Amino acid sequence: MKRFSLLFVFLVLFLLTPESTQAWNYAGHRVIASIAWDQLTPETQTAMIALLKQHPRFEQDFQSRMPEVIRKASPAVQDRWLFMRAATWPDIARSFKEADREKYHHGTWHYINQPIYLDTASEQALSSNLPVNTARSIRPEDDPLQFNILQALEYNVAQMTAPAVSPADKALALCWIMHLTGDSHQPLHSSALFSKGSFPEGDRGGNSIRIGKSNLHAQWDGLLGNSFKDSEIVSQAVGLARDPALKQLGEQATKNLNYAVWIDESHALAKSAGYTQLILDAVKQNDAPQNEFIKLTALPAEYYRSAGTIAAKRAAQSGWRLAAVINGFQ
Template structure:
């Protein structure tokens, strides 16, 4: 049997940033780092209960068991269990690639975000705020279509389903995956916000997806801030590095005092407004607005931007991990 030596990755996130590829939604590594942090905050009985529930997932064999790497299959049950738990946090992103019938059933694109507006200027706010098309509801109202929920509505919905004794274990396993994933997404600043302007972004910049930077975009760069490794030891090591950092541990524990989903999104929105949409991006948007309205790609942002963003990402991972554990305790 093989054993894993967990490599504790120092919390110097800024040094990691320039070797990364960027993908979507706190990427594979990001969601799993958050899940691993949460896993270690659960007592053994809760860990076991959540794993038993996940094994009732309607696609457990297809998306979990058959996709488990040989190195994990040959490892200890403890490692296998953590792998399953971390896999659950990324499952809603896997649903993007399902075939037509299963994609329609399990993939919910609007659930991952809310486009709370950040207006480029007062003129844009005056014109666009009166006819905002983005779904910025903070809760579910009677008659709302679940297929059109934003992240706040989706979290509310999934928690309600998890607490409903009439809901099957198979369905609860699916909702647990979504709760794990959306808790992570709610702490990514660009899943909370969109930049709006009269000419360039009248319907928003899609959470930074329309802000081209080099070969990537602003949203994808933030999604990749926690790393891009697919290796179990790297991911768990990074999670342990965050969780054992005294300042991060204190931050995570304090975060559990605020379990209101809207508060999580408001934290992210403030970070998007104050940090993610930096002066260089806003200046490029203003130039585009004054010209033909087509955003001109930026070649790069300053190294200091990525260093600060990496620190923010690590803090949000700590807050998200501790809050996810607390949420799981409340819905089991």
């Protein structure tokens, strides 16, 4: 595990350039999906690929986007590619135009802004009237378009298990379940920093804290790499899954498939390893209403070593949990 951790840290430091903003939005989600794919039963694999082919945009967003090297490969390679593609589809929907974007893109579904307060004064001033949706389940009055990640997971799992739901809608639900399971294990998708001055409405999961030319959220999104090469992504997933300590961690994680627990785990990590004292001190020094963004030049290598180790563990937990959820649909 020690040797793996060192190699992983070097990989993180190499890949985590300021422009690296795609990871948990592309490569990271595909790594998690590839880990999950290998934990599915053969019957479930077949059923999920058949379902994805009922996706209302299968031709536009899946079939026509399959790389030539995958088209020439075996059906097994093609099926893995389709499954990994599904995990990224909710982010692909961000780029749709007009009516399709309105229909398929749901920005609030990707996160929940559970509060982390800059100090006691901020908590006392803000906690009684937070302008964010922190509900832990669906309430009768909730608008589905404004669901947070916990509500969206609950909704989409219900879609997958309801007999009256069409195969096309189940395919959409599967994509969201895959994606949101990954997002729920990224610590900064669980939390937001609130302060009286700069962030009375939260820092948007670290998006408002600048790190060089990037931001804190993007730094965490980049921890699983930003490769667009499928062979590299699959190799990375295999490496994570075969690590004995991570494999054991993933298997243990399947004992708790409560989405709220996943978010609480991420929230605790956001507190302990995301918003470190260095970051909190920088916010305190500049906490004023006119400061829309807090700016730091860089973060120390130790921050990335800790975050990289966490990312590897969360990928394993997410991959095994995702497989357990999907296997349960059969």
